[in-house]
Amino acid sequence: MAVASDPVLTFPPDQVPDPEEFIQAAMRWHFSPTTGSPYWLRRARTLDFDPRRDVRAFDDLQLFPNIVNELRDVPARDLVPQGYGSSTEVIGVYESGGTTGAPKRVAYLADWMDRYVTWSAGRMDERGHPHGAHWLAMIPSGPHLWGEVVARQARRRGGFTSTIDLDPRWVKKCIAEGRADEAARYVEHLLEQGRFLLETQDIGVLVITPPLLERLAQHEHLVKLVNEKVRVIIWSGAHMDADSRHLFRTEVFPDVQLFGNYGSTMILCGAVERAGSEEECVFDPFAPHISFSVVDPETRRPVPYGARGQVVMHHISRSALLPNNLERDVATRIRPEAGHLGDSVADVSPVRTFDDEVVIEGVY
Amino acid sequence: MSGPRHAPTHPPVEAPTYASVGCPVQLDALGPRGAFRARNRLTVADVTGRAVAELSQVPRLFVQRGLSALRAARPADTGEPAEVIARAGHAFAHGSVGGLPASEYQRLVSRVSGVPVAVVRSATARIERAAAGVERTVRGARPTATAGHWRDPLTRGGGAVWARRGDVFAVHAAGNHPGVHSLWLEALTLGYRVAVRPSGREPFTPHRLVTALREEGIGDDRLLLLPTDHQVADDIVRGADLSLVYGGDAVVEKYRGHPNVLTQGPGRSKILLADVDTGGAAALSSALDTVVSSIRDEGGVACVNATAVLVAGDPAPVAAAIAERLAGLPSLPPEDDKAVLPVRPTAEARVLERYLLGQAEGATPWLGGDGIVDELGDGSAVLRPAVIQLDRPNAPQLGIELPFPCVWVAPWSPEDGLGPLRNTLVLTVIGGDGRLVERLVDEPGIGNVHVGDHPTHRMVPGVPHDGHLAEFLMRSKAVIR
Numbered sequence: 001m002a003v004a005s006d007p008v009l010t011f012p013p014d015q016v017p018d019p020e021e022f023i024q025a026a027m028r029w030h031f032s033p034t035t036g037s038p039y040w041l042r043r044a045r046t047l048d049f050d051p052r053r054d055v056r057a058f059d060d061l062q063l064f065p066n067i068v069n070e071l072r073d074v075p076a077r078d079l080v081p082q083g084y085g086s087s088t089e090v091i092g093v094y095e096s097g098g099t100t101g102a103p104k105r106v107a108y109l110a111d112w113m114d115r116y117v118t119w120s121a122g123r124m125d126e127r128g129h130p131h132g133a134h135w136l137a138m139i140p141s142g143p144h145l146w147g148e149v150v151a152r153q154a155r156r157r158g159g160f161t162s163t164i165d166l167d168p169r170w171v172k173k174c175i176a177e178g179r180a181d182e183a184a185r186y187v188e189h190l191l192e193q194g195r196f197l198l199e200t201q202d203i204g205v206l207v208i209t210p211p212l213l214e215r216l217a218q219h220e221h222l223v224k225l226v227n228e229k230v231r232v233i234i235w236s237g238a239h240m241d242a243d244s245r246h247l248f249r250t251e252v253f254p255d256v257q258l259f260g261n262y263g264s265t266m267i268l269c270g271a272v273e274r275a276g277s278e279e280e281c282v283f284d285p286f287a288p289h290i291s292f293s294v295v296d297p298e299t300r301r302p303v304p305y306g307a308r309g310q311v312v313m314h315h316i317s318r319s320a321l322l323p324n325n326l327e328r329d330v331a332t333r334i335r336p337e338a339g340h341l342g343d344s345v346a347d348v349s350p351v352r353t354f355d356d357e358v359v360i361e362g363v364y
Numbered sequence: 365m366s367g368p369r370h371a372p373t374h375p376p377v378e379a380p381t382y383a384s385v386g387c388p389v390q391l392d393a394l395g396p397r398g399a400f401r402a403r404n405r406l407t408v409a410d411v412t413g414r415a416v417a418e419l420s421q422v423p424r425l426f427v428q429r430g431l432s433a434l435r436a437a438r439p440a441d442t443g444e445p446a447e448v449i450a451r452a453g454h455a456f457a458h459g460s461v462g463g464l465p466a467s468e469y470q471r472l473v474s475r476v477s478g479v480p481v482a483v484v485r486s487a488t489a490r491i492e493r494a495a496a497g498v499e500r501t502v503r504g505a506r507p508t509a510t511a512g513h514w515r516d517p518l519t520r521g522g523g524a525v526w527a528r529r530g531d532v533f534a535v536h537a538a539g540n541h542p543g544v545h546s547l548w549l550e551a552l553t554l555g556y557r558v559a560v561r562p563s564g565r566e567p568f569t570p571h572r573l574v575t576a577l578r579e580e581g582i583g584d585d586r587l588l589l590l591p592t593d594h595q596v597a598d599d600i601v602r603g604a605d606l607s608l609v610y611g612g613d614a615v616v617e618k619y620r621g622h623p624n625v626l627t628q629g630p631g632r633s634k635i636l637l638a639d640v641d642t643g644g645a646a647a648l649s650s651a652l653d654t655v656v657s658s659i660r661d662e663g664g665v666a667c668v669n670a671t672a673v674l675v676a677g678d679p680a681p682v683a684a685a686i687a688e689r690l691a692g693l694p695s696l697p698p699e700d701d702k703a704v705l706p707v708r709p710t711a712e713a714r715v716l717e718r719y720l721l722g723q724a725e726g727a728t729p730w731l732g733g734d735g736i737v738d739e740l741g742d743g744s745a746v747l748r749p750a751v752i753q754l755d756r757p758n759a760p761q762l763g764i765e766l767p768f769p770c771v772w773v774a775p776w777s778p779e780d781g782l783g784p785l786r787n788t789l790v791l792t793v794i795g796g797d798g799r800l801v802e803r804l805v806d807e808p809g810i811g812n813v814h815v816g817d818h819p820t821h822r823m824v825p826g827v828p829h830d831g832h833l834a835e836f837l838m839r840s841k842a843v844i845r
Contacts, residue, residue, distance in 0.1 A: 214425050218432070242403040244423040251397070251429070279403075 002085035003035050009318045010111075013118050019341045020057050022288045023316065027051045030321045035083030039074050040321060043067065058291065058341050061314050062300070064323040068266050071104035079107045079320065094145035096265045097168055106268060108145065112319035116269045117152045119286050120261075123272045124157065127259065129232050132158040133204030136197050138190060138212055139237060140166050145265050146237060150207050162201065164193045166212070168237070187215050191222065198225040206230045209237040214244065217252045227255050236261035236270060239329070239349045245281055262348055266325050267315040271345070274337075280346040282334050289317045291342030294333035297326070302343070305333050311345055389417040389464070389472070391562075391571045394578065394589035395426060396433030402426075406564050406591070410475040411698065411707045411744035417472070419567045424596045430588045431603040434532045434557035437585040441555075445582060446499035449549055452573070452580040453495020457488045462575045469572055473542055474698040477566040478707035478744070481699045483663045487542040490823065491573065494546035497825050498553045505550075505832035510840045519843040527841040530605025530624070532557050536597060537570055538610035538628070539563030540767060541666045545573050548608065550833045552577070552587065559588040561600050563610075567591060601625060606837060626836045630765040631667030631789030631811075633658070633820040636776065636804075637675045637682060638796030650817055651794045652682075656689045658792060658820040660749065663706045664769030668790050668821040668829070671765045674757055674776035676795070680728075683753040683773040687730035690749035690769060695738040705746050706768050713737045713745040716766060720750055723761055727772075728753040736768065757784035782807050789830060790820040 006025035011017045030036045031044055031051045044051060049063050071079075076093040089110035095103035135154040141147030147163060154161040174183040190212065197203060206226060208216070213235060216222050226233070233248075233256050240248075240260065249258050262283040263270025267290050271283035285292055294309040295302055303309035311329045315322040331345035388407070392399040402420035410416050422430075458466055470488060474481040494501070503512070510526045511518040519525060533556040535548045545560075552558050562570040574589040590600055601607045607625045609615055616629035635655050658670035675682045696703040708716070717737045724733065732750030739745045747768035754761055754774040761772050762784060776784060778800075785791060786809030793804055793815055804813050811830055814820065823829060 214428070217425060218428050220432075241423050244425045246403070247423070247425050247429070252425070 002087040003083040005029050005035070005083060005318050010115070013115075013122060016339050017288065019288050023058065023060070024056060026316045026318075026321065027055050029083060029318060030081060032083075035081055037081045038078040040081075042078075043070075061291075061323045066325050068104055068322065068325045071106060071266075072102045076105055076107040080109065081318070081320075083318075084109070092142065092145075092148060094148070094265055095143035097144070097172070099172065103143065104266065105143075106265060106320065106322070108148075108268060109319035112268060112317050113149070113152060115289070115317070116149070116286065117156050120149075120153060120269075120272060121156050124153075124232075124259075127232075127257065127275055129157070129257075129259070130204050133231070134160040134162065134202050135205040135207060136162050136164070136194060136201070136203045137207040138164045138166060138194050139207055139209060140168050144168070145268070146263065149269065150234075154205070159205065162197050162203075164190055164197070166190055166209070168209075187212060191216055191219065195219075195222060195225075198222060198229065203229050205232045205234065207234045207236075210235050210240040210244070211238055213248070217248070223252060227253060230256050232257045232259055234259045234261060236263050240281070241349065242280065242347055262345070264313060264327065266322055266327075267313045268317070268320060268322070274344070277346075280332065280334075281348075282344055282346045283348065284337055284340070284344045285342070287336065287340035287342065290315055291340075292331075292345050294331055294343050294345060295326075300326075303333050305335055308332055310351070311348070314342070388415050389568075391417050391419045391567050391591070393420045393422045393426065393591055394571070394574050394584070394587075395422070395430050396585045396588065398584060400426065406593075408476055408564065408567060409709075411478045411709055412742045413709055416476060417567070419562070419564060419591045422590055422592050422596070424592075424599055427590055427592060427596055427599050428603065430559060430590055431532060431600070433585045434559060434588065437557050437583065439528070439531065439555040439557065440552075440586065445555075446553055448581045449498050449553060449577065450496045452576040452582070453492040453549075455580060456495070456573055456576040457492035459576070461572050461579065464572065469568060471699050473566060473568050474703075476568070477539060477542075477665075478698050479541065479665055480663050480696075480703035480705065482701060482703065483661075483665075484542055487569075490543050491546045491569075493825055495549055498549050501826055501832075502550050502553050502834050504826050505828070505834035506838075507840055511843075514843045514845075519845055522842065522844040524840040525843045526838050528555055529837060529839050530556070532559065532604045532606075533837065534558070534600045534604035534607040535560045536601065536607065536609040536611070537561060537563050539565030539567075541662065542566070542569040543662075543666070544610060544628070545569050547829075547833055551608075551837055552582065554834065554837055556606075556837065557586045559590050559600055559604060561590050561592060561597055564591070608833070608836075626833075628667070628830060631669070632672070632763055632765050632787055633668050633670050633790040634672040634674060634762075634785060634788045634792075635670050635820065636785060636791060636793045636796070637673065637677075638793055638800060639676055652685050652689065654792065654794065654817045654819050655682075655686060659686070659771045660690060660693065660704060660769040661819065661821050663704065664747075664749070665706050665767050666821060667765075668823070669769070670790075670792070670820045671771060672762045673771055673773045674784060675773065676776055676778075679753055679773045679775045683728075683730045683751055686771065686773065687749075687751040690751060691731055693749065693769075695740070695746040695748065697740060697742075697744070705748060707740070707744050707746050708767075710737070710739055710743055710745040713747055716747065716768070720766060720770065723764055724750075724752045727755070727759075727761065730773075732770070736770075763787065782809075785810060790814060792816075792818060792820050 008017045008021050008025045030040050091108045091110050093105050095105045137150045139146050151161050171183045260273040260281050261270040271285035274282040274284050291314045293312040297310040311327045311331050313325045328351050329348050331348045334344040334346045336344045392401045404421045405418040406421050407415045408417040470484045473484045506526050510524040514525050533551040538544050560570045610628045616627045619625040619627050693704050698707045717735050730751040736748045736750050737745045738748050749769035757774045757776045757780045789811040791810045
C-alpha cells in the first residue's frame, strides 16, 4: 500500500522548497522502515551516522559514502522505496555506459520521469523551443536512459519522434581495441540513416552527441539540411569543448540554437545549459532534486567560484537517493541560480591526462 | 561546408606583441577564415620555465573544417606561388611579421628551443635561400624525361607530365631546429595546399613563416597553421592526402606501413675516417676540423650532426683530439651571440645526462664522463659535449642520437663491412679509395655521402637533404595528344 510522502518532496514545478526542509523530508522518506528501499534500509545499518538525525542540510550529504559502485550488483528491485507500495510504476531499469567497468543500474520510476520532463520542458519553453516539431534523436536507447527521456520530452511538447539508435558501448569497445576505422564506419552508418530523415522529414529538433555532431559537420549536405530545417540542436552524452561550441554556434550552425544538457544515469537525468551562456557553457541542475559540488579531488573541499575542480553529484527525490557521487568530470565552479542548492558547473570536460613523457632518443 | 552567413565572430585577434612578464606572445591558429584564438591554449615556456607564449590549440572540428577548405581550394597554377614564396622568405628573414621583428623572433626561438641564437640566425638565412630558390629546387627533382606541363611539346604523340599525387599535404613539424620549415615550401610550390601542425616546443618559426606567406598573398584557404594536441594531430595526417611527419623512432615505426606518410626521423649521421694515418699531420688536423664541426655546428641539435665517428685504426687519439677541441666551448645562455651549445630546462637536462651516463657505462669517456649538465643558475642548463669511445664498431651505442654535441667513437676496418655504417642520413668519408666510395654510394642504408672534408651538416642549395621531397609528392603521368 502506498504511503504519502512529505509534500515538500513533490514541490510544484514553479516553486523552490526550503533546502533543509527538503533534505530532511527525503531522509525521513528513504530511511523510515515503512517507506525506504530495501537497499537503503540495509545499507543504513552499516553507516556510522543516522541519516534521519544527522543529515539536516546540503553540506551533510558529504557524510554519505559514494555508493554508486554497489549499483553494479544490487537488484534493481531493491532500489525502489517501499513507500510506493503496489502503485509503483517502474518505467525501466537503466544503465551507465560501462566506461569504468561493469555497468551500474538504477530503477526509474514514472513519477520522477514526469517531474523531470515537466521541468526540462519548462526550460525549453523559456528558450522558445518549438512545440509540435518533429524530433530526430540520434542517441542511445536502452539500456541507456537518454532515449526514453527524449521520447517523452518530444511527446510532452506535441512532437513526433524519429530515432536512430546508437550503441556507445560498441563504439568504446572498437576504439579501445584500436579499431578506430570500425568505429568511424559505424558512425557513417548512423549518419546515413539520419540523412534519410533529414532529407524527407521536417525535422525541427535534432538530439545528438557532440562526437556525432562533429562527424555530421564534415558532410556539407547534412550541414545544409540542418541549417535549413533544424531550429534546435540538443546535445548531451559527451563533453563539448568551448572552442568547438563556439565554432558550431558561429560557423557551422549559425542559425540553429545549440542547447546543451549535462546528464548522468547516476542522477537519473541532467542539467541544462543556462540561457545566455555565451563564452562558457553553464549547466544548472534541477535543484534541489539534483545538486552538484565542484571540489578539489584531494581534499574534497569546494574550489573557489571560477576555479576548476571535480564534480560531485547528488540525486534526491521521492523515487531515489544517490548522494555524494564523485564523477570523473572536471568543471568550473559557478554560482547557482538564486536560492538553489550546491553549485552550477561550466565547461565540463573529462579528467585530463597529460603527455609528460620524456623522450630520450632522437633529436625531435 | 556552408559559407559564412554572419560577420566573422572569431575572438578579437591582435598582432603578437613582445613577450614580457605576464604578457605572453599570442600564437593563434591560422585557419581558412583567418587567425583563430582558441580558448584552449598551450603555454610555451622558455628554457627557464617562464611562459613566453600561448599557442592556441584547435579542436578536431577546426582541423576538419580547415582540411575541407584546403580540399575545396583551387590548386595554384604551376610556378604561380614561387614569386610569393620568395618574397615571403625575405620578409620572414628581415621584416616585421605579424608585428614581430626578425631579431625578436630569433631571440624567442633561442629562448624556447635552447638553440644558440647564431644557429637560429643561420637557419633564418637558410629558409630565406630555400624560399628564393624553391622553384629551381623542385625543377631539379623532376625526372628529366618528364614535362612540367601538359602543353609542353614533349607530350605530343605521348610523353610524361609531372603530376601531384594528391591535393592536401600535411606537416607534423619538429621543434628541434627552425631549418626543418624550409622543406614544405616545395609542396606549396608544386600546388599542394598545405596544413602545418607546429611543434609545441618551438611554434614561432612555422607561425612566422605561414604568416609571412599569407601576408605576401598565399590564400588563407591554401595554407593553414593547425596547432593542436597529440590526439587531434593524428586527424591531420588522416585527413591529408600526403603527410610529412617528423619524430623519433616510435613515430617512424608507427608510419612505416603508410605509403602516404613520409617520416623524417633521427639522422644518426656518421663520419668514417678511412685511413687517417696515411695523410700526415696536416691532413689529420683538417679531418678533425671537419669532424668537430660536424658534431658541434648547429648546436649539435640537427639530424645532420654527426653522432658517430668510425676510425680505421686506433680510435683513441682521434677521440682524445675531438674531446680536446670540444672541451673549451663556452657555456652561455642561448640568446647570447657567442652561444654554441644547446640549453634545456635543468630537470630535462638531468634526464638526458642520466640516460647518457647509463649508456656510456663500460665505455671509455673522453669528455662528459662525469656529466654534461652545466647549470646557468636560472633554472636552465647548458648541455655540454660528450665524447665516448667504444671498443667495437657494432656496439649498440653507435645508434644513439642525443640533442647536443654527443659523439661515439669506434674502431672500424674494411673487414667490418658496411653494417656499422648503415642507418645513416649523412656519411662523411675521409680517406679511402674510389671503390669504398662506390660501395657507400650504392648502400641503400646510407642517405647521403660526403666525400672528403665536407661536414655532415653541409647543405647546398639544390642538393637533397633526405631525398627530394618532390620524389614523394609527385609522379609521372602519361599524356598522349
